[in-house]
Amino acid sequence: MLKHLYDTDCVTWSPQGKLFQVEYAMEAVKQGSICLGLKSNDFVVLCSLKRQPSELAGYQEKQFKIDDHMAIAIAGLTADARVLCKYMRTECLEYKYTYESHHPVGRLVFKVAEKSQHKTQSGAKRPYGVGLLVAGIDPNGVHLFETCPSGNYYEYKCQAIGSRSQAARTYFESWFHLFEKSTLEQLILHGLSALKKAIMEDEELNEKNVEVGILGKNQKFIHLNAQELKDYIVKLETFNANTQIQQE
Amino acid sequence: MIFNSEISGEQQHTTSPVVTGGSVIALVYNGGVIVGTDTLCSYGSMAAFKNVKKIAQISKNTIYASSGEFSDFQQVVKELAKIDRSALQYDDGVHPSPKDYGNFLARLSYKKRCKINPLYLQNVIAGFHNGERYLSLVDIYGTYLESNFITTGFASYFCKAIISNYWNENCTLDQAKQVIRECFKVLFCRDCRAHDVIQLAYVDAQGAHIEEPERVETKWDFNGFKSRANEKLHTQ
Numbered sequence: 001m002l003k004h005l006y007d008t009d010c011v012t013w014s015p016q017g018k019l020f021q022v023e024y025a026m027e028a029v030k031q032g033s034i035c036l037g038l039k040s041n042d043f044v045v046l047c048s049l050k051r052q053p054s055e056l057a058g059y060q061e062k063q064f065k066i067d068d069h070m071a072i073a074i075a076g077l078t079a080d081a082r083v084l085c086k087y088m089r090t091e092c093l094e095y096k097y098t099y100e101s102h103h104p105v106g107r108l109v110f111k112v113a114e115k116s117q118h119k120t121q122s123g124a125k126r127p128y129g130v131g132l133l134v135a136g137i138d139p140n141g142v143h144l145f146e147t148c149p150s151g152n153y154y155e156y157k158c159q160a161i162g163s164r165s166q167a168a169r170t171y172f173e174s175w176f177h178l179f180e181k182s183t184l185e186q187l188i189l190h191g192l193s194a195l196k197k198a199i200m201e202d203e204e205l206n207e208k209n210v211e212v213g214i215l216g217k218n219q220k221f222i223h224l225n226a227q228e229l230k231d232y233i234v235k236l237e238t239f240n241a242n243t244q245i246q247q248e
Numbered sequence: 249m250i251f252n253s254e255i256s257g258e259q260q261h262t263t264s265p266v267v268t269g270g271s272v273i274a275l276v277y278n279g280g281v282i283v284g285t286d287t288l289c290s291y292g293s294m295a296a297f298k299n300v301k302k303i304a305q306i307s308k309n310t311i312y313a314s315s316g317e318f319s320d321f322q323q324v325v326k327e328l329a330k331i332d333r334s335a336l337q338y339d340d341g342v343h344p345s346p347k348d349y350g351n352f353l354a355r356l357s358y359k360k361r362c363k364i365n366p367l368y369l370q371n372v373i374a375g376f377h378n379g380e381r382y383l384s385l386v387d388i389y390g391t392y393l394e395s396n397f398i399t400t401g402f403a404s405y406f407c408k409a410i411i412s413n414y415w416n417e418n419c420t421l422d423q424a425k426q427v428i429r430e431c432f433k434v435l436f437c438r439d440c441r442a443h444d445v446i447q448l449a450y451v452d453a454q455g456a457h458i459e460e461p462e463r464v465e466t467k468w469d470f471n472g473f474k475s476r477a478n479e480k481l482h483t484q
Contacts (some may be wrong), residue, residue, distance in 0.1 A: 011280060074464075082442055098351065098355050098356070099344065099348040099351050099352055100347065100348070100351040101344075101345065101347065101348055101351075104338075104342040106338070106342070107338050107339045107340055107342065110338055110340070125257060138342070139342070140340075140341070
């Protein structure tokens with residue numbers, strides 16, 4: 001993105017009706033490594049590619065459990081993500097303390113969006129530089145939301161954010177009609193296939209740089225462990241979305 | 249929830265109630281939950297307000313009644329209705345279940361108890377959610393108990409025998425109503441702060457139904473009363 005006039009702070013509109021600071025914040029999300037989410041009638045799966053700052057470093061985790069029934073995947077500034085994650089966890093705990101039941105997912109996403117919007121309307125603040133994919137289950141069903149630094153939030157059947165996410169979205173556009181009735185295994189394989197489309201030529205998916213989290217109506221949020229990831233990556237070699245159509 | 253006494257700085261503590269409601273009796277039956285109260289608010293020993301509706305509908309499938317300080321009852325109804333309205337604010341169609349209300353009230357009561365300024369109430373929350381009956385008691389200390397039958401006040405002393413003899417958790421609605429009517433008959437005879445006009449309300453799969461007040465049957469034409477009344481004074 002090129003530099004613009006009228007971009008010094010959040011409280012200045014451009015003549016074209018844009019808030020450039022907010023747009024720049026959304027660029028920060030696009031620079032983060034890819035994470036994607038997809039849902040069926042019973043499960044939500046989050047897949048992300050973990051970045052390793054250097055050979056000596058560990059891989060940056062991108063998925064965090066908010067509560068038994070809710071989890072997020074982040075793209076963008078990890079420090080900002082930590083703040084939002086802490087906020088969401090606190091809200092869920094308070095709700096559980098008061099009502100002894102799970103925080104409705106849409107409502108928490110709404111609260112996060114309100115918090116984010118607040119940062120876009122103040123001279124002394126900057127927007128959060130992180131986009132979240134929020135996966136959750138509540139009495140209304142299975143949910144996948146995306147939140148933006150702008151304070152907007154959207155509900156999706158499947159979505160990918162971060163670096164080279166367009167490739168994953170293109171995969172989704174071709175195959176999302178299968179997701180609703182997919183089994184958990186098929187859903188995970190679809191997620192990994194989409195992830196594969198978004199990696200660079202010299203990269204490969206392995207159990208170290210891939211993170212998969214699953215959440216279901218009777219399944220609390222868990223991460224797949226290294227062995228399970230290895231097995232799925234092997235299955236990915238022979239997975240073909242076309243075969244799923246033939247089965248149905 | 250901020251009370252006026254906290255704003256004005258004069259911290260007062262509820263040590264005894266002023267205008268009080270009587271016993272509440274609630275039972276589950278095969279299709280839902282039924283709650284009964286009388287329609288009296290007493291001002292000490294005076295039967296001051298004799299036509300009071302003391303069962304409130306909180307949401308589509310939850311009803312609430314309590315015995316104790318009536319102004320606290322009115323305030324709690326407002327607070328619980330606020331929660332239901334939040335669905336409108338968030339625009340997401342998510343309504344709290346009866347259990348959510350019960351737990352909220354338990355937390356609220358406990359908080360106020362810890363400040364030695366309790367909501368002077370024994371609360372009963374009844375509801376029907378996802379095909380399951382819900383009935384709970386939250387007392388003045390914030391204790392939360394779910395049960396198949398609840399009695400507060402004098403009903404706990406006089407009515408448990410009637411309930412255990414004539415009610416079971418799978419009885420019909422009419423059977424449950426009869427049990428409650430019988431209980432209030434006994435209460436009217438034995439509880440000085442009871443009244444013979446009662447109100448029943450029940451929640452089932454179709455939602456909450458609050459009936460109009462009705463008078464319990466009482467019998468006063470005993471021979472003993474009649475002949476006594478004709479006795480001349482000072483015959484002994």
